[in-house]
Amino acid sequence: MVDLQALRQAEHGRRIRFGYMWALFCAVLWGLWYIPGTVVWDLNPFDTMYADIAATSGDSMALVVTAILITAINAVTVVIALLVWNGVLGNYGEMVRTAKAFKPCSRWFLFASLFGGPVAILGSYIAMGFGGGAFAAVAALLYPVVGAGLANAWHGEKISKRAAMGIIVIIAGSVTIFGGGMITELQSGSIGWMGYLGGLMAATGWGIEGAIADKGLDVSSADVGLHLRFIAELGIWVIVALPLLYLAGYNVFSYAIQAFEPLTMLMFAFAGVTFGFCYVSWYKSFPLIGVGRGQGIANLYGMFAVISTILFFGDVPQWTVLVGGALCIVGSFIMFSEESLELETLRA
Template sequence: MKKLEEDFMEGNLKKGLFFGGLVGFAWGLDTVLMGLVGSSTILKTSSSSTLVSAFLHDAFCFFWLVLVALFNRQLMDTFKLLKTKKGKATFLAALVGAPIGMSGYVIGIKYAAPAYASSLSVIYPGVGAVLSYFILKEKLSKRAIIGITVSLVGSAALGYSKVDLNMYPEFYKGMAFTLLAVLGWASEGVIIGYAMKKIKDEEHIKATPQQFLTLRYLTSFVVYGAIIMPMVDGYKVVGQLAANRELLYFPGIAILGAITYLSWYKAVNYIGASMGTALNSTAAFWAIAFSSLILGTEITPYLAICGLVIILGVFIFAVDFKEFFGKKNKVQKLKEV
């Protein structure tokens, strides 16, 4: 019995760390590839390029998640979720987390470069915690306050980076839109948290995280497709991308987006929300690395240090190291018995 418990705990820890690391890797690569595709002639000459890119990214993410839901026989339950209060709350949260958050992020990538946008974006859990403190009256521990402060210091330092403004003439505009993405994603978490705390009459609903995620991307797909794209004449750009076969890049990149969220939920399931969220921040490292390898971005010591400071702050905020290493020690003790 003890051997089974030992194998279960150690297995969960390893799986959680694997999926948590995969989140950072996939999102970092997703970020850089979105920046690379965004530099195409068609998108560079279109005033609506960033919104088109965000639409195609989330539309294909939704497509892949629908296929996964079909395979797992969860698609009908996803649509049934829309009729519930929790589903409607997810729809509302997705409005700020998907169209606003993703649009801001893609614009940030375009103007401030993937390495900088990704490094700044990972502070959203800390911003969400601050919003929860004021809106949901949730308490912040001293460790959380220290971690958030460290992340914000790193972010502020990143904002004052001495970048080559000849290469990125609208760098600060990009950083401002990345902050909009941070606010959107943080607000999404707060709305979901508020709904889950207030909605007590639907505890019997056993919706899976994958169903909530599919509903999130359905919301993004519908809002972009039915409202935003017609407003900016975006389908004309989509047609040009299709004619030039550049549209084919987006399904591949969207696989990374779908992997990111599915892996995040798996990581949270295995090792908890705190460590799962903290491992998200490693996307900043991977974005910097892939920016150098794929885009040829110069990785200055200043950028590297700021990125590490931000990641450190997220880990301090999100992870109770005593509790986490306590799990590892428990596994070790079980082995010794």
């Protein structure tokens, strides 16, 4: 006779293992994304673009405008990478059906794009422009706290005692990261505070995006939903943000055309592949292990990003950033190191 309880537990164990696997894939690819994300700031035309805008509008405006164009081109390459991915999977028909189902499904990916692109990814590029990839990665490590809290409030997703303990440790790490450095930059009046603001934007935006996207993933596949989310983000940049900057006197379209040279496009292709598939893995983990735990495991990207940027660029962050990042990663381990049976029911 078939033991239904044993089969149910075995299926539950497989679900948890796959959820952890997808979240870990996300962490590795996400960490690698900071390499091209850092390099493009020193490539043509973005180095000259920053200098030109800074000469007339100041460093803060130059940082933001340049980051917007970089983020827009990043969205283009991710959309192309996902176009190939969904084509191989034969998902184009499903994409059309999902896009048409606006109220129950695609609206959630539209809302996710609003917080993921103009808030999180833009904030991360601003942080990279200020302090490099290692700083930008560590500065956003607070985001699982935001995601877990909102998923609990909106979806009734459970927060166990162990997960709550991990959240407290992550908050302590974030206070260590931001507490000293940001106050110092504000007091000195330097542009440095923009980097910390970018980190806060990334942490807040990615946390909110995960909680919102989880609603759409109840009725849509991650591959299709994510592609629609990045198409919506690309629309925000191309239809709204870049034309507004052009009307404000910043010739962003001229700089965008200049970006079409081999090395710059190679870096964006690298960014599109790593970021596109890290996002696929991120979205796939949410229905399996929940937003809080999926984001907690993916938070290990900070470790991979710091290691890769130190190896490639020799950039070693300040000790407060390293200590705070270590605390955030320890908190992430605490969040997802609970028994799988505790995850049997993700929502209350």
